[in-house]
Amino acid sequence: MPHLVIEYSQKLEEMLSIPALVSSGQQAMSESGLFNPSAIKTRALPYQDFVLGKNHEGASDLFIHAEVRILEGRTTEQKEALSAAIFNCLCEAAPEVPEISVEVREMEKASYSKRVPF
Template sequence: MPHLVIEYSQKLEDSISISALVSNGQQAMSDTGLFNASAIKTRALPYRDFVLGKNHEGSSNLFIHAEVRILEGRTVQQKEDLSAAIFNYLCEAAPEVPEISVEIRDMEKASYSKRIPF
């Protein structure tokens, strides 16, 4: 059920393994102990066109943003710990990236639908 969506500047594909970023992000989510490992879904989305702030010439234009979507019901402390775990993982995995952010989003149980395989 939890979703880890890693958005990143496409330029990063020249310097880091995106598949490793995804698989290790999946592991970082699992390591928190908040979720059943088989329920975690992780994916990455590259962005070719974007603006970072004033986007000064000569800036690196590198970013990673992780959005973690979880069903409502977790405590504030659990969400803070989850955010810190993903943030720390991304900073270690991509030390050359100056813009890294993580956002935890609650999904309402009433409006979440899921097809389960037979």
């Protein structure tokens, strides 16, 4: 815990390094100071089939969406700062991508289960 899930249009694999994007996101999460770096889990998921809601010629088919899942208990200011840090990281790592978004989601401690190594 926490989780950073980076969703992206698969076409981006031809344009940028996805492992570098994941590493940048992991670093931004770590540098936020909100989490133990060894607890952060970052992964990326490509999407081949999607609609971005634009229906005009010349519309981009490139996107990145990051979902940050954290346990409840952070202030609004901390969540805003985390969202901004991840957003800035993604924009810097992928300047050619016109559609970038970040969402921070809180998970309730009571409903979160996790298996840990012995």
